[in-house]
Amino acid sequence: MTLKRSLNRALTATTGLQVRRAPRPGTPRPAAAPQRPAPAYRRPSAEEPATDRLLRRPAFIVSSIRSGSTLLRLMLNAHSRLHSPHELHITRLEVGFGSSVSQYSMTRLGLERGDLEHLLWDRVMHWELVRSGKDHLVEKTPGNVFDIRRVRDCWPDARFVFLLRHPESVARSWHESDPEKRPYEKAVADALRYVAAVDDARKALPGGCTVRYEDITEDPERQLRRLCAFLDVEYEPGMVDYGRAGGTEVPRGLGDWRPTIRTGTVQPGRALPERDEIHGRLLPMCEAWGYA
Template sequence: MSTASARPVFLLGCPRSGTTLLQLMLHAHPRIALPPENRFVLPAYERRLRFGDLGRRANRAALGEWITGRAETRFHELGLDPDTVAASIADGPPTLGSALATTLRAYAEQHGKSRWGDKRPAYALHVPEILRLFPDAQFVHLVRDGRDCVASLLGMPWWHAGFHEAVATWAQVMDTTRRHARRLGPDSWHELRYEDLLTGPEPVLRELCAYLGEEYAPSMTQPHRLAEVAVPARKTWHRHTHGALDASRAGTWRQRLTPDQIRLCEAAFGDRLTRAGYQPSGAVRPDPAELLRYRKTAALRRAAHARRRLRDRRARLKEAGPVAALPATG
């Protein structure tokens, strides 16, 4: 049922929800390319005023150098020639979205793909920014049991925010994405569950392809074949993507979380778990002091998000021109 869609695909979710696995599945499709996580899409948007009027070629050249020439953007993990991409940005359309699309499209073309996309869990809290850059974007939201996400986050070498922050992260992502799903509708928002990918990948991936307007490709059920290419070696915490699908990865929170942690998770998540299809264990209420600590953490996250939205609205008033990607030419 392919309609040869050219809409960009953005994969998002709570950290440790399985987005890297689904990234590999989508990258295994013969028409779609999703690169390793970058650090230039959101940072470029947040710094957009510093790049000046992109109607000037010199400013586009500086933006291209910023994307391709700094280790912090992780451009080097895409395996692209920085001079070629920087030149394409400088010679390309005069918007920030176009410059970013040029980079991601170059990755797709390098892999012989005609459709590009991007994956980063953080996009779950930045959907408005992505839509400003790419108004025709299609979003894919991968959901995993919040207790498993928390347990997995606590085991990551890069997670230093603690248990309560991990709980608040899953709750905030679920609340935020629920609002976007209602607003965007089924043409631009699709949700699936990590556990279903593990236990019955083909029907889940067929539904995903139908949403994207693509033919289903059986190669998508063997993501481990691409792990060496699309997952940087430094990310040792993604070692499970190098093997076959393993349904035993679901529900490990029962062994990895303490009884006290399970109690707090289930009290904090409330009906978010059941709405997503997960059953509470029936644990008793947590210590009131721990629940209060969680609520303070969650309130601080919400306040930080609100401040970010306010800064964004102020920055929009100072933009030199449009930011949305323009149609590719040539």
């Protein structure tokens, strides 16, 4: 955008005009994502919750791609009571019946395919939490947003953290991570699909905690204190210095931040785009989230 800014400065100085991207009024917001047909399932029993679920009050970071969910995961995982593993993609774990006899047997138990998948998801998550030796699990797979209602039905006591980032920054970061595979226009379409799904999830799941990527990079301690209060744990200073606290090397290339290996220092995010630099298809969501 450097050439565009230079051109606008010259035009403004000589004519008082500027070059802006033409808005696209009436551009329909795409559906969140093609939904796979959900198998039949029932919600866990309120009378006997221990019968249906091992995991209690799991937390899910609901975010778009390239929104800083890995940074947030590393910071939360540095807490002595919070375990936030790598992306588990549990909603892509499926169960199949090897024969009609096995299906009939499970049906007699009151378990349809969706119920069996939920038992599998719960067992995997609980297994991972027990292995960690901690108390609370926080899962951060961005793709969960497209199955978030089913996640809620699997764990009615689940807690949700909504992580927002400027939609234009999401699109640019997604494009820049692989420009050949994801031209800018495709990156915009992908970003819009995700942020629209996050927006829908916020409306469908009241009572969650919303945090912005930009606020985390600007004042991580303040945002982590908010999140700890929401997750019912005491804030620990080591969360900000997450690399040292966790004792693990932090991989590079995660979004736009550039952490130093083993230090976990949070770096400032990229500058927010000007209004005339926002793609027309993303502008409505930017306005809805207070970015424009």
